[in-house]
Amino acid sequence: MSPLHHAAEQPAGLRPLPTTPLPVVPAPRRTPSGARPAPARAGAAPAARAGARGDRRSVHLVGVVLCALVVVGARAGVGADWATAAAGPLAALAVLWCRWAGVVGDRSAAVRTAARVALAVAVPGLLTGGGPVTALLAGVAVAGCGLLTAESHRVLGRAVDARRGRAVRRTRTRHPLATPPDLAVLVAAAAVGSAGSLLPGALLLAGGGAPDLLDAGAWALRTSSCVLAVVGAALVVTAPGAGVRRRVLVRRAPGDAPAGVDGAAHGPVAHPLEVALLVVAATSVHVLLWGVLQGAPLAFAALPLSVWVALRASTATTALHVVVVGLVVTACAVADRGPVAGLGEAGPLVAHAFAAVLAVVCLALSLYRHQRDDLLGHLDRTRRAADERADLLRLSFATAPTGMAVVGLEGGRAGVVTEANAALAALVGRPARSLAGRRLDELVGPHEGDGPCALGGGAPRARGAAAPRCEHAVVGDGERRGRLGASRVHPEGRAPYLLVVVEDVTAERRLERALRHRASHDPLTDLPRRELLVRRADAAAGRAGLLFLDLDGFKPVNDSAGHAAGDELLRHVARRLVVTAGPDALVARVGGDEFAVLVPTPDGASPAALSALGRRLVAALEVPVILDSGVFSVSASVGGRTGAPGLGSAGLLHDADLAMYAAKRAGRGRVVLHGDVLAR
Incomplete structure (x- = not known):
């Protein structure tokens, strides 16, 4: 309706109110699936833009590292050797690329990202002297492994979250490695990614020939072990929370974690110097056993030191230690050194198996310890909160301006005061400590008035019913009067009792008598x-x-x-x-x-x-x-x-x-x- 029509309808003698045209609000856009997008929260857009810039930087960094790894491997190897040696790290970098590119759950974006990963692997390998078949197989195998692992990690992570009752977001691009179920999800996702890319991977390792079971097992073991170690370390280090330095070096005591933070840096307090010495000692022993001692079957002798790292250091430090040890073990095995010397092609497979076992054992132990510390911290915070509430209630009871008493209801404690506050003691003119153990009828006189007595049986009232009030003479100088109210309290697992409230109405009654005397x-x-x-x-x-x-x-x-x-x-x-x-x-x-x-x-x-x-x-x-x-x-x-x-x-x-x-x-x-x- 126009302002003129609006003015014409006004009663005579009244001026029309000024009208302001309403802003036109565009209809909400719909996504291709037909669902309306969720409303943006205040301050969410800047945070989302900052997160997107951080993910782009991470993707660019991963792409550069992946290309550099391909170039270095191609220049150092001959034929398919570069792809064989770098298959595991390339697959792990591909997984991070797909996750941080935010393509999980988006088919078209996933295809584009997989194509970019394949080109980033194939083109540098081809330009640096690698064969076209090797470059093509390496690109397809690495891209397929990365995409399948990232997508399965998202799906399995949502399922685990739904089963544990945690909130599941519509698009899940990050799954912090904070609990043992998260590690199980990562292991399963690595297995799915390796199995899904098994055919091109086995062809790649076979060097163009017919692949056998050894080639298939080698591909699965190389990729899954590297994905487990590298992606696990990346998820832990890049988890939301404190900076990398604090996440790696500093460990919080149980109960010190902020509420709602699902980080991976919790644990018993350990000095940074102790952590550094422990990590250096454990890594040095691994280097000694795999790089210095030739053919000594002592590979698992260093495992207790790595377990000690998992028990004393943060989860991020443990993950980085696992990555470093895995690189050392794999490099020594490729160079035909250490306990696997003389095993030929089986040596690197044993080394990858050792690295996978080390990653699973250390990360699982660290995450279980982290979860235990979180539970202990939660229990400690809950206990402190309960103690604070109990102290507050006790202080409120003791310092309440109205007289209060706890009176037993059953057995030999029926009608006996078990606790009384200072206000009731002042009202009856006796010390507060002397009231405990006395019967309530020794402190208050008989009920005065015609209404129901609040102490009449202490039967529970219907919800919403008003508590009865009655007036009694209070033992003392004979002039004091108290208005009593009682509530029946029945704590779970304990005997019921009466919470009696005695309000001093002596001054009120004196004033009433004075007013009545003045009126008459x-x-x-x-x-x-x-x-x-x-x-x-x-x-x-x-x-x-x-x-x-x-x-x-x-x-x-x-x-x-x-x-x-x-x-x-x-x-x-x-x-x-x-x-x-x-x-x-x-x-x-x-x-x-x-x-x-x-x-x-x-x-x-x-x-x-x-x-x-x-x-x-x-x-x-x-x-x-x-x-x-x-x-x-x-x-x-x-x-x-x-x-x-x-x-x-x-x-x-x-x-x-x-x-x-x-x-x-x-x-x-x-x-x-x-x-x-x-x-x-």
Whole structure:
């Protein structure tokens, strides 16, 4: 709808709101498979671009190394010798090329990358004097091995991740070698890649002739052992996390690994100097056994040193040690030296088998140790977190401003306090340590009020039901009151208990009493007001008599000495009335200078007793009062009414008031009962 149409529809007298055209959002593109691409997270694009640049640099580096290896091998060898000697390293570099090029899962990109790998192997070999058949077979075999290994590594890695419950990404270009299952995936992928490229590889090793089982086994053993060692070392060293130097030299203690990092540098703390000496010693022994000693069958004598490296060094250091030892062993075997001297063509195969066994043993041991350290670290972090939570809960319980206690529910501990905090100890006036072992009913009195008691059985409540609250007197000075709430707690594997919360409501109750007293008592004399007198008279139900007093001579005092003196005089009058009437009578102020005395039975029902009390009150008031402003004397006219069945507060007040006016007419300073008025 246009702004003009929008304005035309506005009610009369209202201006149209300004409208801003909405930006046009293009529809999301779909991938060739029809699925919408996942939304990019904030900051993901720069990280993806940086990762892509790093992968391109890695691919370029691998390509240069691969071409250089082909050139060196072709110049050093004759005929197919260069391809035979470099088959394993070339296959390992091809695997890294395919992985870091990010082509796994993309058929067209995989074909292009495989073609580049084949050309990178075949062209330099052809240009440096190698035969065309050898160059072609080498390119096809190496490219096929690299592509099949990388793709099978991706598929198997996704399957293992799904089985272990880890998140599986849509495209998996990296699979860090961090756990023993990851090593099993790499071994299986190397076997699949070697088997898939077995035909061109066997033809390559046969030098154009008919391949036999020895050629096929040689190709599989050469490629799988090199892929296992070189690719494993590359996956470990390039795993996400710290830099290469720290990953190779520094090892973290169990529990020091950052949460969520699946790196390969964890392990017991070992000094870098110890690691360096150990690696140098183990490598030197391998060089001695394979390069110096001729024909001595002691190849596996150095294996314990390599195992020691796996136990003490990081996984990255172990992987690099395996690569170096593999290169040394293979080079010595090709030169017909060491334990395999004199074995002919079988010597390099034995050397490759030794290198493969060394890689599997050392990497598996290192990864198992790494996984153990991660588990120990996780347990240590979990234990520390649990201890921190326990300390926090214990501190919160101990320092809570509200009294709290743990009370047993079963057996001999039923109703017994097992733990109490300082607030409860202060509330009951006893040390906190002395409360443990006492019964709860020794600390709080019986339940007060009509509602349910929170301590009534401790039965579990329905979810969402409010916890009952009840009020108890707290053992101590007798004035304290506590509002109790209890929750039943049943920990798994432990006996249930009650968590009792005691809130100190003493000040609240004092305030309530003060407010009620202020509402029902006169603030000047602190005597009850007329309302409280009426309630007490109605409650007496005709069994109480009433004396109604009106002061005589109070107005001149108020006029001559002022209201302050009059107020002070009223306070003196109130105190004299209370003392003279006695503790059973209720003295109330019902007006400015009017007072009433509710006299209970038997005196309230006896005219003689009621009249005698009235006379005592008049005599007490006639005693002069000494104030700062002078000496004053007042009297009172008193009217009385004895109690009678069915006579309520209104009748009492009315009849006593009539009698009081009769006393004033009779000369003041006297007592007249309502019966005397009727008799007249």
